[in-house]
Amino acid sequence: MSLYVQKRFLVIDDQPQAREALRTIAQTIGAFAVEFASNYQDALYRIRNNTPDVILCDYVLGDGRSGQQLLEELRRFNLLPDECIFMMVTGEQSYEQVVSAVELVPDDYIIKPFSPDKLILRLDRIMAKKEFFKDYYREKRSQEYANALAILEQKQASEAGRSYRFEILRQQAEVKLISGDAEGAETAYRAILDNYEFPWARAGVARSLHRQNKLSEARAEIERVVADTPQFFDAADLKANICMAQGEAEEAQRVLDEVAQKTPRNYQRKRLLAEAATLNGDADTARNVLADVIANDTMPGAVTPADRLALARSQVDAKDLVSAEKTLVGLKESEVQNLDLDAQASYAALLAISSPGRGKPRFAGLRPALMSAELSAASRLDVLRSALNLGDHELADHQAEALLEGEEAKKSFGAMRKHYALHGREMDFRNIQKQVALKRIRHDTPSS
Amino acid sequence: MHTLLDVLASGVHDAKNQLFIAESQIASAEARLGIELGEARYAIEAAASRLSRTLAAYHVLRKGATPAVTPVIVGDLCDEVVLDQKRHLASEGIVLTAACSVIDEWPLDRDLVTDMLNNAIQNAGRHAGSHVHLDARLNDGWLVLSVEDDGPGFATLPPPYGTGLMVAERLAGLHVRRGRQGSLQLRNGAGLGGARFELRLP
Numbered sequence: 001m002s003l004y005v006q007k008r009f010l011v012i013d014d015q016p017q018a019r020e021a022l023r024t025i026a027q028t029i030g031a032f033a034v035e036f037a038s039n040y041q042d043a044l045y046r047i048r049n050n051t052p053d054v055i056l057c058d059y060v061l062g063d064g065r066s067g068q069q070l071l072e073e074l075r076r077f078n079l080l081p082d083e084c085i086f087m088m089v090t091g092e093q094s095y096e097q098v099v100s101a102v103e104l105v106p107d108d109y110i111i112k113p114f115s116p117d118k119l120i121l122r123l124d125r126i127m128a129k130k131e132f133f134k135d136y137y138r139e140k141r142s143q144e145y146a147n148a149l150a151i152l153e154q155k156q157a158s159e160a161g162r163s164y165r166f167e168i169l170r171q172q173a174e175v176k177l178i179s180g181d182a183e184g185a186e187t188a189y190r191a192i193l194d195n196y197e198f199p200w201a202r203a204g205v206a207r208s209l210h211r212q213n214k215l216s217e218a219r220a221e222i223e224r225v226v227a228d229t230p231q232f233f234d235a236a237d238l239k240a241n242i243c244m245a246q247g248e249a250e251e252a253q254r255v256l257d258e259v260a261q262k263t264p265r266n267y268q269r270k271r272l273l274a275e276a277a278t279l280n281g282d283a284d285t286a287r288n289v290l291a292d293v294i295a296n297d298t299m300p301g302a303v304t305p306a307d308r309l310a311l312a313r314s315q316v317d318a319k320d321l322v323s324a325e326k327t328l329v330g331l332k333e334s335e336v337q338n339l340d341l342d343a344q345a346s347y348a349a350l351l352a353i354s355s356p357g358r359g360k361p362r363f364a365g366l367r368p369a370l371m372s373a374e375l376s377a378a379s380r381l382d383v384l385r386s387a388l389n390l391g392d393h394e395l396a397d398h399q400a401e402a403l404l405e406g407e408e409a410k411k412s413f414g415a416m417r418k419h420y421a422l423h424g425r426e427m428d429f430r431n432i433q434k435q436v437a438l439k440r441i442r443h444d445t446p447s448s
Numbered sequence: 449m450h451t452l453l454d455v456l457a458s459g460v461h462d463a464k465n466q467l468f469i470a471e472s473q474i475a476s477a478e479a480r481l482g483i484e485l486g487e488a489r490y491a492i493e494a495a496a497s498r499l500s501r502t503l504a505a506y507h508v509l510r511k512g513a514t515p516a517v518t519p520v521i522v523g524d525l526c527d528e529v530v531l532d533q534k535r536h537l538a539s540e541g542i543v544l545t546a547a548c549s550v551i552d553e554w555p556l557d558r559d560l561v562t563d564m565l566n567n568a569i570q571n572a573g574r575h576a577g578s579h580v581h582l583d584a585r586l587n588d589g590w591l592v593l594s595v596e597d598d599g600p601g602f603a604t605l606p607p608p609y610g611t612g613l614m615v616a617e618r619l620a621g622l623h624v625r626r627g628r629q630g631s632l633q634l635r636n637g638a639g640l641g642g643a644r645f646e647l648r649l650p
Contacts, residue, residue, distance in 0.1 A: 018465055021472035028475045091464040093457070093503060096516035096559055111559060113468035113496050115489055116475050117531055125524055162551045166519035196517065196555040196625055 004123070009034040010052035012043045012070070013089075014062035022056050022089065028116040029123075040065040044299065047074060051084055054123065059090035059109075064265045068098060071106055073299060076268065082137040085126050094231075101199040101232035132164065136171065145179035166192060173204050182211035199229040206238060213407050215246050226255075233259050237269060240276055247410035249279035257285075267297035274310055279415060283317035290314055305335055305343060312350045313382065324354035342379040345370055349379075349386035360390070371398055377408040385419045397432055404436040456506060460499045467496045490536045494570075497563055504560065505611050508618040515557035515622045522550040522584050522591065525558060529565045529582060537573050537580060544569065548584040554591050556649055560619050561593070567612040568595040568645040575599035579640055587648075590628075594638075595645040601636035602643050616647070625650040 009026045011034060013019040023034045035052065037043035040061050047055070057067040067088050074080045088095065088109035099105050107126045110119065130137075136155070139148035149172065155161040156168050173188035186208035192201040202225045209218035219242050225235040236259040243252035253276040260266070260273050270289050277286040290311040294303050308327055315324035328351050336347055348366050351359030363386060370383050371394075380399045387396035400420070403412050420429035471492045474485050507513035526548045534544045565582065572580045576597035583594045607613070616632050623630035628650035638644035 015465070017469050021469045024472040024476040028472075028479045091461045091468070093460075093500065093559070096557070097514070100516035100518050100557075111500075112464050113471040113492055115471065115493070115531075118528065121524075121528060121531060125521075159551070163521050163523075163553055165553050166555070167553070198517070198555070 004030045004054075004120070005032055007031060007033075007053040008050075009054045009056065010037060010043070010046055011035070011056050012037045012061070012067070013058040014039055014060070015058075018058060022058075025114075025116050025119055026054075026056065029120050039063065040070060041298065043070060044073070044079075047079055048300075051079070051081060053083070054085045054087065056087050056089050057106075059088055059092055059095045067106075068095075068102075069263070069266060072104055072266075072268075075104060077299065077301070082130065082134075082141065085123065085130075087122065087126070097229075097231050101229040102234060103200045103203060104234070129164065129167075132160065133167075133171075140171075140175060145175050148175050166195070166198075170201075173201075173208075177204070177208060177211065182208045186212070199225050199232050199235065203232070203235050203238060206235075206242070210238070210242050210245065213245075215242060215410070218242050219246065233263055233266075233269070237272055240272060244276055244279055245408065245411050247413050249276050249281075249414065252276035253280045253282065253285070260289075265296070267293045267302065271307065271310070274314065278310070278314055278317060279411065281317075281414075281418070283314050286314035287311065287318055287320075305331055305339055305347075309343060309346045309350065312354070313346070316350055316353050321354040324350060328354065329358075341369065341373055342376045345375055345379045346382040349382040352386045353389055359386075363390075367392075367395060370395060375399075375402075377403060377406065377412050381412050381415055381419075384416065388419055388423045388425070393428075397428070400429065400432050401436060404433060405439075453506065453510070453512075456503055460503050463499055464496050467492050486535050487539060493532065497566060500559075501563060501567070501611060501615055504563070504619065505615045508615055508622075513619070513622060515560060515619065517555050517557050517623070519553040520556050520558045520561075522552075522554050522593075523548045525562060525565075526582060526584050529562060529569065532562075532566050533569045533573070537569070540573060542573055542576050542578055542580055544580050544582065546582040546584075550584050550586055550591060552586075554649070555625065556591070556623060557619070561647070561649070564612075564616045564619065564647060565593060565595060567616065568647075571612065572597035572599070572643065572645065575643065577642075581640055589650075591649040593647040593649070596638050596640045597642040598640040599642040601641075602634060605636065606634055620647055620649065623649045 009031045011019055011022040011026065013022060019036055019038065023036070026034045035046060037046050040063065043057070057070060059067040061067060061070065071086060080086060086106045088106045089112060090109060091112040095109060099109055108122050110122055132155070136148055136151045139151060152168055152172050152175070155164070161168055169188055169192045173185045173192070176185035176188055186205055189201045189204035189208060192198060193205065202221055206218045206222035206225065209221060222235060222239045222242055225232060226239050229235065236255050240252040240256045243249070243255065253273065256269065256273040256276055260269050263269060270293050274286045274289040274293070277289065290307065294307055294311060297303050308331055312324045312327040315327060328347060331347070336344065339347065345366060348359060348363040352363040353359065375383070380403050384396050384399040384403070387399065400416055403409060403416060417429055420426055471489050474488050474492070477483070478485050504513070526546050530544060530546050537544045569580055569582065572595050576599045579598045581596045583596070585592055609617070620630040620632045630647070630649045633646040633648065635644050636642070
């Protein structure tokens with residue numbers, strides 16, 4: 001019992017009596033320092049400021065929030081060090097269904113009611129597991145992926161590793177995916193599926209195929225997951241991303257809209273919904289959703305200039321240039337100076353449309369860079385429409401060509417064609433398409 | 449969304465929360481006063497399991513159930529079942545022993561399987577002379593979890609199915625892997641001479 005005396009516990013529950021019960025149990029196993037958080041924001045604040053050793057978090061947090069969402073947000077902002085134990089506490093059988101499906105899981109979950117002894121048993125095990133993977137976590141955290149994989153391989157071959165055989169395979173797949181080896185990740189996920197049809201592993205296959213730009217294969221895999229496990233919301237996000245890459249923004253928006261209604265306070269999902277709506281030409285939805293994100297995503301540092309650029313983009317789409325200008329000018333000059341080239345390009349392009357007096361000189365200043373640099377697809381689209389607006393054919397056509405040659409050609413195709421049509425240049429766009437196709441054929445055919 | 453299932457699930461959820469509050473207060477009193485109220489806590493946990501099993505029974509009868517399968521360390525699962533049952537059986541003069549020779553993580557629904565084994569041990573405890581044994585081993589690619597006792601055995605085979613056995617049989621069948629399906633087998637005259645409950649999972 002003494003093991004937990006020095007640990008700092010944080011109990012997160014919106015019900016006072018349940019909170020008290022969790023504290024009592026924690027104290028019974030020896031915990032001396034037990035803090036409370038009564039809601040989502042409070043929990044985030046406490047974890048940010050002083051990360052506890054053990055978090056006991058109820059699955060139901062009230063106000064449309066869940067412990068799972070908190071966990072996802074903590075991971076997203078890197079607020080959960082590997083040493084910290086996150087234990088979900090639940091009276092709901094339904095949480096088991098979530099844990100069995102999703103990719104992002106807590107260290108463990110425990111079903112109420114439970115005895116102090118059972119909590120100790122579970123915590124001891126988590127600590128043993130963290131100890132087993134300790135050296136691996138260290139390498140992964142310092143992005144030494146080759147070392148991390150080598151350690152996993154050793155563990156896989158060891159006797160002790162047999163107790164964690166799925167976790168080792170899962171970690172291998174994840175490291176391969178983040179280190180850019182999508183093919184290796186696919187193989188690792190398929191090795192898991194050979195053992196059991198875990199939804200998260202099937203989603204991993206889809207994710208790996210998406211990275212390899214094998215879009216129809218990825219789509220087929222993710223459709224299976226979405227159909228079988230509707231409670232796996234991240235799978236719906238992945239499906240939407242794949243749909244967008246395939247140029248099916250309408251389906252992407254439909255899928256995201258459905259899931260977003262079930263998770264009204266997941267603002268990452270709402271950002272994705274706004275992206276799909278923008279590509280789908282539904283400027284009103286994009287505008288409303290982004291306004292919601294900017295007003296309500298209260299996580300410090302969560303709302304970025306990229307969100308304001310996305311809002312301005314949707315306002316330009318909705319032909320509400322006054323609001324777009326306001327949104328852009330709302331960004332401080334110092335913030336704009338610190339943006340990367342992609343964001344600077346979008347900023348200048350959107351400002352040139354909504355506030356030509358201020359935007360045109362800035363856009364002109366960036367032009368040489370825009371003619372030569374690699375840009376993201378979203379920024380290229382912004383530059384393209386602004387250039388069309390200003391009658392700068394050379395700049396617009398350069399972006400169109402780059403987009404059509406790039407991996408995200410299908411994703412941006414509909415929007416490109418629409419902008420060219422707006423300026424009566426459908427024929428020119430078709431010609432660019434032909435040139436890109438010819439170039440590709442020449443490239444693919446060995447010269448005689 | 450107010451289906452019958454939602455109504456039941458939310459009722460069970462609230463009841464389990466209340467039971468947890470009661471259990472935490474008992475645990476706190478035990479620690480504070482240096483007394484032993486294990487049987488009171490056991491009764492609370494048994495009540496909660498009974499509620500969960502009722503919900504599970506409703507699920508499987510409506511054919512809407514899917515097991516929540518995660519990789520599970522079988523030895524850990526056995527330890528938890530022993531923790532849940534050992535003290536209570538001892539108070540009835542029955543020894544619970546356990547042996548687990550499975551090292552590999554196994555894909556199964558941890559909470560359902562734990563509940564099935566708890567239920568099987570409770571049943572065995574009612575009929576045992578002095579000994580109940582829990583065993584986990586691999587056999588021809590199957591995970592075999594068994595509970596045996598040294599009582600008189602089942603009076604008839606198959607025995608009359610109560611909620612526990614009915615749910616156990618259905619849920620075993622929902623564990624499917626590589627084309628193999630889980631099953632439940634009940635028989636008499638195994639190692640300890642009494643009844644044997646055997647869960648085979650692919």
